[in-house]
Amino acid sequence: MAEGTHDDGAADVLILGASFAGIELVHQLRRSARGRGLKITVVDRQAEHPYIPLVQERLVGRLDPANSVLPTRRSVEQKAAARYVVGDVVELDPDRKEVVLASGERLRGRFIVVALGSVLAPPAGIEGAERFVDYKFEGEFASAAQRLAALLGPGGEVSRRVSSGDGPYREGEASGPAGERPTIVVAGGGISGVELAGDLARLARVRPAGWRAPKVVLIHSGPRLLPHLCERAGRKAEQHLQAQGVELRLNTRLTRLAAGTAAVRPAGPGGDAVDVPCDMAFWSGGVRPAPVLARLPLPRTAAGWLAVGPTLQCFATPKPTRPDIFAIGDAARVQSAAGEWPTMQRAIECLWQAWLTADNLTRLAREAPEYPHGVPPLRPHTLREDFPHGVSIGDESLVVYGRLVVDFAAVNIWFRRFLMRQYIRRYS
Incomplete structure (x- = not known):
């Protein structure tokens, strides 16, 4: 347990959401010596997560659903030796660093990372x-x-x-x-x-x-x-x-x-x-912001996403006042003096943000909770404007990177399946 954490019922790191960003954050924390000593609790409404980039292939029976789902809860509890709570977040108190679930259960953490993602939902203007x-x-x-x-x-x-x-x-x-x-x-x-x-x-x-x-x-x-x-x-x-x-x-x-x-x-x-x-x-x-984001007393953009600074902290003030609350993944939009960053909002960026946040959390965990010597400087997120895209189109498949388009279905489809297998193997 991190130095200065006295509440036996509290976690050192409380992660809200266990899809791409959340599960990778757990993985990265457990890879470092200091991260392995942190008490982690993960909250998600699902115990398992399908591999979302190929969910359409599961839907039509092209992929075996049983082999394209990550047993997230089992992975977190057994491989990462962390606590996993299935539930819906309904409240968050950023001062107490406490979360309330729909069941009434209350969870606390020295650090809170919001990775609640997005929803695929139509605009309200469509009748029916x-x-x-x-x-x-x-x-x-x-x-x-x-x-x-x-x-x-x-x-x-x-x-x-x-x-x-x-x-x-x-x-x-x-x-x-x-x-x-x-x-x-x-x-x-x-x-x-x-x-x-x-x-x-x-x-x-x-x-x-x-x-x-x-x-x-x-x-x-x-x-x-x-x-x-x-x-x-x-x-x-x-x-x-x-x-x-x-x-x-x-x-x-x-x-x-x-x-x-x-x-x-x-x-x-x-x-x-x-x-x-x-x-x-x-x-x-x-996609649209997950409805729960509107209920959290955290800074948001005009579109309803969580507004974070370049270090992915929710309260990104020049003199940190609440340095222990982060948001990553689809839920977050990076803001700076130059405006909103054009981040890609893709699975790969979720992984990059998880890597950065794991490093910054371990830096903060070295300090006493009230930071009597000041909050240490943290690493900022690196803006990457593009990364290769895979686009499967029935029997065809493209790889697109900038203006380059590779139309080679056999290799592209195989490679996307390979990435799915590697993803599930990484955490299982």
């Missing part, structure tokens, strides 16, 4: 947004996989243009013939949307016995796919999706979901909304 099928997290994934199998499997029915009803796929909604080809709509033309549309379209060639191949429609509000990558990557993605039968609707916004239909309209001014068939819809148009 509750009909989108959530699939990112483990509980959501199980439900999404069941719904997809029910829609495409033997005896699955296709709902058609019924506007009554509150929720998705309710009993009593009118249905068309079971032999009809279901239509699945993917909203969002970034990497997640392109990959999901590609794997759904691949079902036309390879699918579980008895399944029907869906018609896949990708709706994107911009003029080209993969808007955050180079134009050539967007053109390649468009070509590969169209070759696999995906209907692309660019410069188009989805405005409403109802039973059996989706209303779309041109993204620019003017233009009327039209209904298109839609038996299932997935939102892949971007």
Whole structure:
């Protein structure tokens, strides 16, 4: 236990969130001699975590779900010899450095690291947004996989243009013939949307016995796919999706979901909304702050993310007043005198931030809790503007780095699976 930690019920490091950033922070702390002496408690709403970069392949049965999930709780408790608490964070007191869970349990730590991530959620302006099928997290994934199998499997029915009803796929909604080809709509033309549309379209060639191949429609509000990558990557993605039968609707916004239909309209001014068939819809148009972040009394950006300084501390004042609270991963946005840093918000950056935070925590842990000799200087995060991207598109796959686009599916797909196996092996 760190010097000066007197509360036997408190942890030295209390980590909120155990996805990429949180689990890597535990790993890095246990790699150093001083970090191995720290008492760690991890809180997460899940006991296991799917490998999110390939979650769309799990959804369509291309990957075995059992072999693409990290047993996070077991890893933390057995390999890292730390405490793991399954629960939802509802309150945080930054002065007491205390967290309250939905169960009522209270946890304290000398250091708190918030790594609560993001949610894949549509904007509130879409009518019927509750009909989108959530699939990112483990509980959501199980439900999404069941719904997809029910829609495409033997005896699955296709709902058609019924506007009554509150929720998705309710009993009593009118249905068309079971032999009809279901239509699945993917909203969002970034990497997640392109990959999901590609794997759904691949079902036309390879699918579980008895399944029907869906018609896949990708709706994107911009003029080209993969808007955050180079134009050539967007053109390649468009070509590969169209070759696999995906209907692309660019410069188009989805405005409403109802039973059996989706209303779309041109993204620019003017233009009327039209209904298109839609038996299932997935939102892949971007992430939003996890709702819990709005309840935490920590500095936030205008968009609702946690605002941190270059050292990833939440209270980044020139003279540190609360130096022991950090935020990393998708939840954090780095601020400096020059404004918000253009960090990538990717898994690799979560790992980099975890490495830095582990080093800074061990520096702080050398000092007495009240820092009678002052808070030691900490290392700042290094801004990296780019890193190679892997984009799988059904049977095709791209590697994109700057303006370089490598279109070599066999190697790219194998390498992404290799990274998944290495990730699970690293922590198991």
